Amino acid sequence: MAETLLVAGTASHVGKSTVAAGLCRCLADRGVSVAPFKAQNMSNNARATPGGEIGVSQYVQARAAGVPPRTDHNPVLLKPRGDGESQLVVDGEAVGHFAARSYYDDHWADALDAARTAHDRLAAAHDVIVAEGAGSIAEINLHDRDLANVETARFADADVLLVADIERGGVFASLVGTLELLPDDVRERVAGAVITKFRGDRSLLDPGVEEFEERTGVPVLGVLPYDDPGLPEEDSVALPPMGERAVVGADDGVPDGESVTVAVPRLPRISNFTDLEPLAREPGVRVAYVPPVATLDDADAVVLPGSKNTVDDLLALADAGFGDRLRAFDGPVVGLCGGYQMLGEELTNAAVEGTGERDRVDGLGLLPVTTAFSESKTVERVEQDLRGVGPLSGASGTVEGYEIHMGDSTLIGDAARPFEGDGAATDAVLGTYLHDLFVNDAARNAFVRNAFESAGIDLPASLGESRPDPYDRAAALVADHVDLAPLGLPER
Structure with missing residues (x-):
């Protein structure tokens, strides 16, 4: 059976996903058979695998480990939908929508069984399992039902690597407090x-490291410098709060007067916003998450994200x-998945998707499309031939991505198809169900080129240049700054 290492955190957004991905790539580079695992994830950033959907971090970590992503890597996924409810996905399949109390009272035991079984299958097939925890491992109100942290440590017989973020301040208090609040049997596994x-x-940090180690007996195995390898974000903690504006991608050396701004409405229930990250990494492109009440006066293009x-x-x-304001906007507009549905003329059977009782809702009216919702859900990987139309004019070739959505959209008027059987496009507006559209160079470069052209700004010379592999960057962070020897992980 495989050895399991649980990468747990003192809080959310401390870098667990990056450390886990880096470990997966480091071990894979050594020739170790490694697989990622997260017993329970809560995220609206999901990816499609052949068996169903999983959280984006485990999809990324599987890619880093060099193994095909599968539902065993994230057997339980909770997708928040507002009003205290989440959609429960077990082994890749949607089970239903439940409030937190209903989940813990009626479904948690089944979720625990699914997680144990998935881990056992992975452990039988690999040498090492790199498990990622969720949030803080020290949530004492949840220790009797903490599937991703406490229960994983126990049923997987895992060693624990504790991750803390110094940028938040109080890093040693967070570490010591976390250790103090852990159940005794889990504390012994750290x-x-x-x-x-x-x-x-670093020399200014060393006295604190020494005192922490003396107080707790837990060694600090590494101090990672501030760096973003470019891995997709897992949850909305990375986004600005509702009602605030935030710009991503500004630190690239391109003056503001030579850059374009892609406005993205910060939807209350935004999902799969990782679709925007490839744009934010392009030189001269600023992705601005804006409140729904914001003007589009300084926008050069707009993307409506998933929901x-x-x-x-x-x-x-x-x-x-x-x-x-969107109908008056004269730059390129792209809607992805839920954003595509919003761009249409109307949405029917709307009570299935929304919380209200209404059957019909008017769309934004920018595309001649209607969408009808149903209880069925599409989850699949997709490979399509791209037709360069609308905001993607000039693009061609094969693109890859995934679809995760409820509802089917029908073209009812004069518009082009950007893909065979999917989407709709006019000269300035395009909608598609294809997530990861901008991961594909052809689509991303065409959209950026059209945004610059619409804004009357010359393209940066670096458009389309190759980028460092984010998995290799995460691996380098771990390999260069973490002492892996005390963890006892195998080397091949």
Whole structure:
């Protein structure tokens, strides 16, 4: 059976996913058979695998490990949809929508069984399992039902690597407090700690490291410098709060007057916003997450992202007057999945998707499309031939991505198809169900080129240049700054 290492955190967004991905690639590079695992994930950033959907981090970590992503890597996924409810996905398949109490009272035991079984299958097929925890491992109100942390440590007989973020402040208090609050049997499993996002003079940190080790007996195995390898974000903690504006991708050396801004409405139930990350990494492209009430005066292009609840997010945009401003906008507009549905003329059987009782909701009216919702859900990997139309004009070739959505859209008027049987496009507006569209060079470069052309700005010379592999960058962070020897992981 495989050895399991649980990468647990003192809080959310401390760098667990990056450390886990880096470990997966480091071990794979050594020739070790390694697989990722997260017993229970809560995220609206999901990916499609042949067996169903899993959280984006485990999809990424599987790629880093060099193994095909599968539902065993994330057997339980909770996708928040608002009003205290989440969609429960077990072994890749949607089970239903449940409030937290209903989940813990009626479904948690089944989720625990699914997680144990999935881990056992992975452990029988690999040498090492790199398991990622969720949030903080020290949530004492949840220790009797903490599937991703406490239960994983126990049923997987895992060593624990504790990760803490120094940028938040109070890193040693977080580490010591976490250790103090762990159940005794889990505390004994902690093999070491890693401090992430460090800037400055390491010698000034060393006295704190020494005292922490003396107090707790837990070695600090590494201090990772502040760096973003470019891996997709897992949850909305990375996004600005509702009502605030935030710009991503500004630190690239391109002056503001020579850059373009892609406005993205910060939907209340935004999902799969990782679709925007490839754009934010392009030199000269600023991705601005804006409140629905914001103007589009400084925008050069607009992307409507996915939504876990298309109807209610559409109503939120309508209440904010966003549709009127979007219809008056004269730059390129792209809608992805739920954003595509919103761009159409109407949405029917809307009560299935929204929380209200209404059957029909008006769309934003920018594409001649209607969408009808049903209880069935599409989850699949997709490979399509791209037709260069609308905001993607000039593009061609094969693109890859995935679809995860409820509802089917029908073209009812004069519009081109960007893909065979999928999407709709006019000269300035395009909608598609294809997530990861901008991961594909042809689609991304065409959209960026058209945004610059629409803004009347010359393209940066670096458009289309190759980028460092994010998996290799994550691996280098771990290999260069973490002492793996005390963890006892195999080397081949």
